Amino acid sequence: MPFFTPGDHPGASFAELLKRVGIDPFQKHLTESSTHVNFPHATTCVALRFADGVVMAGDRRATSGNVISHRSMEKVVSADKFSGVAIAGTAGPAMEMIKLFQLQLEHYEKVEGQLLSLEGKANQLSMMVRGNLPAAMQGLVVVPIFAGYDLQKGYGRLWDYDPTGGRYEEREFVATGSGSVHAGAVIKVGWRTSMSQDAAVRLALKSLWEAADSDSATGGPDTLRGIYPIVASITANGWERIDDSTLSRLVEELIAEHQERNQEV
Template sequence: METNNKLKILKSGTTTVGIKVKDGVVLAADRRASAGMYVAHKYVRKVLYIAPNIGITTAGSVADLQFIYDLLKNIYHYNLITGMRPITIKSLATYLANMLSFSKYLPYIVQILLGGVDEQPRLYNLDYVGDITEEDYTATGSGSVEAIGIIEDEYRPDMTLDEAADLARRAIFSSIKRDPYTGTGVIVSKITKSGHEEKEYYPQRKI
């Protein structure tokens, strides 16, 4: 029963998207926070930055996500201030996967996309038991079925970063139309080796 309740928490509440192309990585997420059928907050930030060139999307328990986000930032900046070379995105993803796997019997209730650009664009999908996959594109959360259908139909490896950002925006808008836990608007972030640029979008109401 306890495991089933935890899975229900993971399935509810958001839609996040990650797309990797040759010029960088796009991370996107809706802005609605839900508690069951209740809209707990309309303007939650679900795209966060560990460094200017590394970001994550968040889904799951807010407290667990805050702890993991702070931990990843501390690890990244510790390497910088101690004179080591910046930790790679792959190393951050591996560290997080090991931590989640170690605690899987008392899990952090999270679903995380970790992406950015160091030597090359990277995009990783991690779940609460430590499963890790490197992806060209993916979607998580309660609206992922609607979002992934749009992405599957239109993704190309040779897309520009702007084309990928537009695809991510439209994928989450499709979830907003059909998934009650996804809503308000979309944050879309384009991440390159030199940093990130993000925009917010809100659906136009049809009369």
Template sequence: MNMMNNYGQQNPFENPMKGTTTVALRFKDGVVVATDRRASAGTFVASKRAKKLHQLNDYTVATIAGLVADAQYLVNLTKANLNLYELNRGYPPTTKMAGNLLASILYEQFRSYMPFYVAMLVCGLDKYGPHVYNLDASGAIIDEDYASTGSGSLFSYGVLEAFWKEGLTEDEAIKLGLRALSTSISRDTATGNGMDALVVNKDGIRWLTEEEIKKILEEL
């Protein structure tokens, strides 16, 4: 059931993309992205090791929330298009291009009356700087300082709203990202089973290890 308001737009908070929390935030020289691992079907935990954080290329990642099939297909389609771009030209597309490519795919489908049921974040670092693009099912795309999607997003937004500021260091950003996600894991029933997290900086993508995440969470 999708609630539409008078302007025909979906209110993401009346009916959020189900069972997930994803968090992304910008810092001085990059972005931090974290997702939980629970896939839910109503009150049932459908998977305890769902992969919601995907690498699109060397400097761009995407998170998924919503209908898993749609989201996985969109990740594959975007990856294929980014690979073709790089193969045909010899240089890679920017994060900005990756985000806008996905937004055009979403918009086209939305205007064909059968939208992809997803909320995605496309994040990364390119020559224009760090980006956190928030994309919805209508094809809207907004470059944010920080963003969160999924059923637990309101809890994470609370933490991000209180503590995010311009000019965070990488370590501070990692801590804030994990703190925002762990709040949703604590308070949202459809979020849980551990987390995947990574940092994109000028050296590329670095996945946080299980031990690293554990250590940071203990220190919070």
């Protein structure tokens, strides 16, 4: 059990605690060759605001070059009860970053006895992305998006990051990963202020559908295996994942919509 003297303790920071006990989760000893290896990559994730909070969604595919390395990856996860994080980029460091981020928020909450503010959480993630910069320079880029419900302000907020840890709050939506151009365009066209949750979920699904249609690294809904994108809403009641039966129904409606469109031609 680490027992620190007062004035010499790592405070509520889990990352600092790891350093103090001799564990450094961010590898800084990579060789140049690492860029030439095809590590699994995670791709498209989106988040958009609606009337009562935010909706986050991400596809399930991970690719290594032109090979599909994983079909049911979970890139959108809850960071804590009132926030979620979605990650695009090299899967290994991305998953490690998510794990550390979740732990950091819980660690802070337990040590301090209260939740970190949403702004504080976004800032923490920013520091972790910056911590990964040496690896990013060698090709192991991780670019997250962060969204949550701000309990103090009473509305949903979302943030976009760049590989250097730059943090940009957006008012409407954010998209990250290889399919983000396509997904972002769909959301940009369909987004309305104070949308309902149902409309926001449908728009998020549609954006991933279109991204999968145009970007080979983004996976579409896999009805054969029953693998659907991960979609979740975060409101004053906290994180809630939309279940697969609802998603399967929405995907069927989306397919019907497309078939109708094609018949008209």
